[in-house]
Amino acid sequence: MFRLQQKKKEEADKVTGGARVPTLDKQMSVRSRFLTQEVAEIQSCLPASCNIAFEDVDDLREFKLTVRPDEGFWVGGSFVFKVHIPSEYNVKPPSVQCMTKLWHPNITQDGKVCLSILREHSLDGTGWLPTRTLKDVVWGLNSLFTDLCDFEDPLNTVAAQEFSNSRDSFCKKVQLYISRYAKP
Numbered sequence: 001m002f003r004l005q006q007k008k009k010e011e012a013d014k015v016t017g018g019a020r021v022p023t024l025d026k027q028m029s030v031r032s033r034f035l036t037q038e039v040a041e042i043q044s045c046l047p048a049s050c051n052i053a054f055e056d057v058d059d060l061r062e063f064k065l066t067v068r069p070d071e072g073f074w075v076g077g078s079f080v081f082k083v084h085i086p087s088e089y090n091v092k093p094p095s096v097q098c099m100t101k102l103w104h105p106n107i108t109q110d111g112k113v114c115l116s117i118l119r120e121h122s123l124d125g126t127g128w129l130p131t132r133t134l135k136d137v138v139w140g141l142n143s144l145f146t147d148l149c150d151f152e153d154p155l156n157t158v159a160a161q162e163f164s165n166s167r168d169s170f171c172k173k174v175q176l177y178i179s180r181y182a183k184p
Contacts, residue, residue, distance in 0.1 A: 031089065035060050038134045045135065047142045061085040064099070065138060068184065069145035073174045077102065077182035081113070081141055085134070093118050093128035094137055101181040103173045105154035105163065106144055114155035115140050115148070 039060055043052060051066045065081045080099040086092045096118055097111040106114040117140050119127035140148060154160035163170040 074145045077178040078184040103177045105160040
């Protein structure tokens with residue numbers, strides 16, 4: 001029995017690089033085991049511009065994702081997202097809120113995030129599906145600062161209009177918000 005537990009620990013260390021990964025109770029549900037595996041996978045393949053932190057290492061359902069873009073309009077900023085995983089996960093998507101005030105067409109100033117894979121119901125098939133993972137969410141949030149930034153379908157319409165009318169004004173406002181609210 002001890003050898004089996006040791007072997008499992010060694011395998012987990014290979015996946016996580018020896019980093020401590022939060023765990024759940026010993027009597028885990030299937031969903032909890034699935035979530036444990038997903039967290040280990042995320043930590044092993046995070047984009048270089050992202051960091052995940054668990055406030056409570058025994059609670060996998062809440063974590064903070066910090067994105068520090070290395071390209072695009074938001075370079076130099078540090079943006080924190082609070083991710084909550086519902087008990088119905090993976091049937092329902094995680095809920096995400098941006099904790100950092102920023103000027104972005106797909107994120108409102110009160111932290112609502114427009115990312116298609118976070119939509120529970122979608123007519124076009126781009127919303128949440130049970131086959132999606134937390135890795136998709138992390139990479140999607142990271143991509144909101146680069147190739148997924150969508151000025152054509154904005155949540156913050158004022159930011160998108162400003163970008164269309166005066167790119168210089170938009171860029172100055174982005175930098176102002178970074179200097180006030182998003183410095184690492």
